[in-house]
Amino acid sequence: MNLSGHPTDTVPAMETLRSAARAHLFNNGSVEHYRRVLADGIDRVATRVAGTDAPFTGVSPEELAPKVSGIDLDRPLGDSGAALDELQDVYLRDAVWFHHPRYLAHLNCPVVIPALLGEAVLSAVNSSLDTWDQSAGGTLIERRLIDWTAARIGLGPAADGVFTSGGTQSNLQAMLLAREEALTRMAESAGMPSDRHELLPRLRILASAAGHFSVQKSAKLLGLGADAVVTVETDADRRMRPEALAGELERCRHAGQVVMAVVATAGTTDFGSIDPLSSIAALCASAGVWLHVDAAYGCGLLVSPTRRHLLDGIERADSVTVDYHKSFFQPVSSSALLVRDGRVLRHATYHADYLNPARMVERRIPNQVDKSMQTTRRFDALKLWLTLRIMGPDxxxxxxxxxxxxxxxxxxxxxxxxxxxxxxxxxxxxxxxxxxxxxxxxxxxxxxxxxxxxxxxxxxxxxxxxxxxxxxxxxxxxxxxxxxxxxxxxxxxxxxxxxxxxxxxxxxxxxxxxxx
Incomplete structure (x- = not known):
């Protein structure tokens, strides 16, 4: 036995294993290996795409599952070429190709090459967009893109926001902020601290009958009742009817219920319908209700040279969801939540001594974790940054x-x-x-x-x-x-x-x- 407690004859084997493992780390000593491996991977994908004549092979789960489950993950192949050969068999050959012109199913877009360049860079550098000491310029780039998007929406100088994993998370955070603002107002109107558990059952969210299911999911995650989401009827074009919304607002008021948010949709998943945002915004302003606009799909209109007017009224929202990975031709994931008043993001803030202590705020050292529901977070903003810098919004x-x-x-x-x-x-x-x-x-x-x-x-x-x-x-x-x-x-x-x-x-x- 040696001093570490391992049998002496295992020490050379362990050192050999460690040495081999270190060879796979990306650092200044492995850049040539990095170039070769990634070039091989890119070539495999490029060759597959070049030879694609249909969006799908039609493979069934029953056919593919045995291939995947039969792989022994405890026995590595030891070679990237062999691993890519295997990947071809269990993934690339049968992947669903969104770039193919006859893929016409879901809100999955083909991606632009500048964004793929960003994906390669951000994965290799591996910045985490929670604190400055993990991201440096990445923090500033994300903030600049948030400012740019907020300006495109027209939210005003106090606007802020944060990148998220997708529309569902963006909608969830918006509902969290709306809930906290509503609870604060309820407590203030009572003139005394109130029991949150007593207040929560009174909260309601009004959303279009054609809206996204993530609103109902958000309500459940936020501790609201099953009846908390009230669906508002739509017209023949599947757009929320302002008259129906006005009726629901009045009904909730008479029932002693508090509408914490109205969720309008700018691009419903099924119909691509855009709710009459200006009329809805006027009703929300009159009732003093938070307006959230789910523009996960319709956010592409923000850069449209001909259809930007379809989003008229979105500038009056308190919060907006955008999914760049739907209509900005970005790889998943790339979404953001924007808010009119950046101060409301405090509801997502928690100061951890090891990460973002309050004294860092006092020193004006920027971070994004104070605004996010996530801690460790990819630098997804880089993909959009390079797309704008290479292609431009037009x-x-x-x-x-x-x-x-x-x-x-x-x-x-x-x-x-x-x-x-x-x-x-x-x-x-x-x-x-x-x-x-x-x-x-x-x-x-x-x-x-x-x-x-x-x-x-x-x-x-x-x-x-x-x-x-x-x-x-x-x-x-x-x-x-x-x-x-x-x-x-x-x-x-x-x-x-x-x-x-x-x-x-x-x-x-x-x-x-x-x-x-």
Whole structure:
């Protein structure tokens, strides 16, 4: 035995292992290894993308799961080339490629190369955007982008914000701030400290019936009741009705309930609808209620050269969610929460002696952890920074305008096609529709649309989304790729009709010829 308690004969083996492990650390002695390995990885991805002729292979979980579960993670391959070969088999070959023009499902955008450059840089440097002594210039870059976005929104000189992991986190933090502000006002109006547990059941959030489910999730996480989120009815275009909102505000007042926030949506996930922000803002101002605008999808309009007016009224919000990874063509994750009054971010502040003691604030040393629900946090802002510095905001806006134009054309194609029924025309880049069999097979519409979506994905030829509208199954095209052409749309529509028509024909034959 040696002094450390290990058998003597294991010491050389341990030193060999440690030496081999250190060779993988990124430092000034391994830069050539770093260059080679990353170049190989980039080449694998580039080769795969260059050879992609469909957005998906159609692989099923049953097919792929055994390959992944069969890998022994305790037995390393010891070579990056071998690991990339294996990765090709369990991931790259069957990955869903959002860059392909016939990926038309969810709010996943193709990404721009300047942002990929930012991703490579930020991952290698590995800054943590919580304190100055972990990020230095990264803190200032994020703050500059927050100021830039707040100015684009028009929130005013006191605005502030922070980058987040996505729209759900941004909405959660907005609701946290709104809750704390509401509780503070309630306590002040009572003239004495109040029991939070007694006040919480009185709080309500008013949100569009077409809004994002993260509002309900936020309410649950914040300790509010199941009935805390009150849905406000929408009009035929799936936009919140100001008259209905006014009625709910009045109803809550008479019931002794406190509306802690109204959540308006600038780009609903299904319909791309934008609530009448100016009218909603006026009602909130009159009632003294916090207005949050979920612009996770519609934030691309902030840089649109032709459609910025669709966001008129957003400048009156108390908080705004933006997802750059939806309509700014950024890699996941890249989102932010903006607030009109930066002082409200104090509700997310906690001073830890080891990290951000109060004395650092007194010395004016900037940090972002005082504003964030996260502690360790990636320098995701760098991706947007390099995109703006290389491409510029007008170029991003032009790309977003292009997909919105394409969606309008796709809506017309489907509206003119007797095989389909379309829902409201989107203000952004979604198209909700369904295949509609002719009588007497009309009752098979739900089943036919479900089948068509699954069959299309299984073929790998295209990927579309599905949703329910007024209790009926529908399909959805989400156009976020400027490379998608109307010919692509027509091909996908024809494939959907082919799959759905086959299902209707087969089921009709089965129903007309019952067994026995």
């Amino acid at each position: 170029a991003i806006g032009a790309l977003f305008d292009e997909v919105v134009d394409r969606a309008a054309d796709a809506w017309r194609i489907l509206a003119d096609d007797p095989r389909f029924e379309v829902v409201t025309r989107s203000q952004l880049s979604t198209v909700v529709f369904r295949y509609l069999p002719v009588d007497p097979a009309r009752e098979l519409a739900d089943e036919a649309n479900l089948f068509a979506r699954e069959a299309l994905a299984a073929s790998g030829a295209a990927v579309v989304a599905g949703t329910r509208v007024d209790g009926r199954h529908h399909l959805k095209l989400t156009l976020l790729n400027p490379e998608t052409t109307l010919d692509d749309v027509r091909q996908v529509v024809d494939l959907i009709a082919e799959h759905a028509g086959w299902y209707v024909q087969t089921r009709t034959a089965e129903l007309s010829c019952p067994v026995g």
